[in-house]
Amino acid sequence: MADALLGPAEIRDLAARLGVAPTKKLGQNFVHDPNTVRRIVAAAGLTADDVALEVGPGLGSLTLALLGTAAHVHAVEIDPVLAAALPATVAERADPAKLTVHPADALKVGAQLFTPAPTMLVANLPYNVAVPVVLHLLSELPTLRGGLVMVQKEVADRLVAGPGSKVYGVPSVKLAWYAQARAAGRVPPAVFWPVPNVDSGLVAFTRRDPVAEVPRTDVFRVVDAAFAQRRKTLRAALAGWAGGADAAERILVAAGISPQARGEALTVGQFAAIAAAAPALGHGGKLSPSGSDHEEVSP
Template structure:
């Protein structure tokens, strides 16, 4: 089975439909909460599309954050080697394995469940993940993506469904109003693209916003003598006062406006430039040219 066809070949009977999602939630006494950003997918074609666009296959170990009732999990299992599902809600975590055994008993051994807050996860049991594929809770989507790219260098590809505005911010290019910290930090790790839009009606309950699919394909980080932490601190400083020219915005980060200007000039950047005009390579150059304290 090719990865292109993997999502499409899952029979409807092995997936969760709208009635089954509601029935399962009622039986578990689960009421979707804003606290955990829960919106459950009720459309089989949507989860098939996610698996297809993710490009995962039989060799992949996929980590899925926030599997919920299992809609996407059930679409992933027949297509990949293993799914490591990270679920914070103990009731949902407790029911997911049974749902898989009921609908796809032949794939039950491919599921590994981790009952934990994804933002605290720095290691996973079993094989190293090669992909992150998830319908992410809106309120933690960017921190989760960045955290997993940081802590799991074996992750080669990411395909996540997030709030459309978040997807657009992650995939934004320099020069636009929505370009900023998420765009740059994601670009440190990967090539990022908006991979599609998803309407509200495929969820229960239906959210008040549209969703988007965003694809990240890992590549080598910028070649620089500055560390990732140093570059990220520079980015944070630049966008804390994004309306300011970088000479002023980076003053505290560098130690003074004069030192900020020195770092910018050494990096080949006009001190009057704003952060939103620069790419990740530019910020890497600025960070590596930050003047060192006299007693360093």
């Protein structure tokens, strides 16, 4: 397997042959360290039966490592040049029959695209779309049992944060709706080309059953409203969503939550309780201006 992986020289030679220059617009930072991709695959806990989903395979560093373990790899690549070149790179070093390349935007793919169905998301995600991609794929692909993603360290910290943390927010709660997440390590800038000016972090997650029998979209509206203006009490923050501060207070009391609490202190289960209490009191809850299943986090 060691000889099959791409090192710094192979990455640069391949990019030169393809005429590829990494672009900030697509968030392209290619991993060129074989030990790092081995570490990612090991930390992901893939089995020989898993079908891996990789987003942004780039020149194929992580793809080759995944092919050494997984039964099949789906690689979703938005750059048409890289998508077209990946099968040839794999054919030189691994079994090309185990790879399916999808020239597509990961934010627009659905379950119907993938056969066999993916079971694990393992990816070095572009910094600028990391959170929306993870949330979209967990929403659209119920067969995913978990995954491990490499993202900007700041974003990794937010994804795994718990209530009360200074960085706990919308991404933390929305990922918690789908899965239990944990930090799985730090990755230094030197293993990338070009070298980013920030560290990266690994986030591992395992899907769990929904925390409540409440529609996800209803819960996410509450979450968006609660964090739209940080440090406000929930009575004030949810006023627009509930149709007034008094209505918000009634809903919060019915959900067993203090109207003076702040969103930063609530678990995903408590947000679900708020969403569940609203219809019982005759409030449907309004979509907040930022309401989205796929909240993006700026670096």
